[in-house]
Amino acid sequence: MQIEPKSKQVGELYRLMISVIVPRPIAFISTVSKNGILNLAPFSYFMGVCSHPPTIAVSIIERPSGPKDTATNIQETAQFVVNIVTEEIAEKMNVASGDYPPEVNEFEAAGLTPLPSTLVTPPRVEESPISMECRLVEMSKVGESPYASYLTLGEVLLFHIKDELWGDGEVDVRKLFAIGRMSGPRYTKTRDIFEMQRPRIKRE
Numbered sequence: 001m002q003i004e005p006k007s008k009q010v011g012e013l014y015r016l017m018i019s020v021i022v023p024r025p026i027a028f029i030s031t032v033s034k035n036g037i038l039n040l041a042p043f044s045y046f047m048g049v050c051s052h053p054p055t056i057a058v059s060i061i062e063r064p065s066g067p068k069d070t071a072t073n074i075q076e077t078a079q080f081v082v083n084i085v086t087e088e089i090a091e092k093m094n095v096a097s098g099d100y101p102p103e104v105n106e107f108e109a110a111g112l113t114p115l116p117s118t119l120v121t122p123p124r125v126e127e128s129p130i131s132m133e134c135r136l137v138e139m140s141k142v143g144e145s146p147y148a149s150y151l152t153l154g155e156v157l158l159f160h161i162k163d164e165l166w167g168d169g170e171v172d173v174r175k176l177f178a179i180g181r182m183s184g185p186r187y188t189k190t191r192d193i194f195e196m197q198r199p200r201i202k203r204e
């Protein structure tokens, strides 16, 4: 079958996108409002886009009523922390994803612990084994309202990685138990890992 986006409603396009691009990693983002209220929410329109310097991209879809709290807080403070979601905190991440009003602190709502960051004001999630302290590089609007997205580029200023996950210059992903988002309410575990060596092609 073929689908021409112009023939579809926004909700149908959203379902299409999140069932085609799978699995997606989840950025569990902590921010602080300009009034000092903590915010925590998951985002799976998320990827690494540069290693030099380490830079990530996350896309925050607006609500018909306006930007999500995460987008507002990042715009106003230029700081955020990306926490990696594991099987252990999956259900709490899901609780934090509720459309709470700005005055709700989702750390409290989900029962997660804010741990002070080193270089930025937003705290990290103590229960997450990997956190990345980020500064906003650029935020740009993609698409049309309603439901346009705020594409957010962040430079990682500091990685926090639990010692027991570190081995041989990288995170041992077999010990991480990260989860990924599939379509709708479906998620995947990362226990079924296999290896392939890339072909070695000599180039000038």
Ligand SMILES: Cc1cc2nc3c(=O)[nH]c(=O)nc-3n(C[C@H](O)[C@H](O)[C@H](O)COP(=O)(O)O)c2cc1C
Pocket (backbone or CB within 6 Å): 026, 039, 040, 041, 042, 043, 044, 045, 046, 059, 060, 061, 062, 068, 069, 070, 071, 093, 094, 096, 097, 098, 099, 100, 181
């Ligand atoms: C696993 C998961 C992934 C999500 N990914 C996104 C995303 O990439 N972009 C987005 O705008 N919302 C995403 N959401 C929904 C937000 O988490 C939700 O709208 C949240 O209430 C936003 O909170 P805030 O207003 O405090 O920023 C996702 C939800 C879940 C459960």
